[in-house]
Amino acid sequence: MKLLLLGFVVLLAGCAGREPEVRTVRVEVPVQVPCRTQEVAVPPWATAGLKKADSLELKVRALLAERRQRTGYERELVAAVDACR
Template identity: 80%
Template structure:
């Protein structure tokens, strides 16, 4: 009987005590979707060339397209860098 009374006292002591409330901050990395703008493909300078066009016209178009591609690549690199 003494064991039951001691057990009842222990349970009463646990019931009377208020639970301890504490705030715990947990830092967890969360994956965020990339919101980079869509890069449109330009109309390339050599896209409208014909076989009958002069060599000078073809060379100028190729040089212009080279500059276009360099600019396009810079925009693509900037879009990729925005997501990292």
């Protein structure tokens, strides 16, 4: 028992005699940054003002115009999202 205790004291003395090694470690961590882009305004859609009694030609023209509006709106949304990446 005394031998075991003596061995334990010697081990502790060996650890106490060393000076701790001081190191500086640089750790790069991504930090979230809030996205600051202007809000994309929803355009007034071309088909919003259509009435049931409007002619077929008028309805088709409004649908084609709205298709172009939606394409432009989607491009603006994609640009806003890409600006935040």
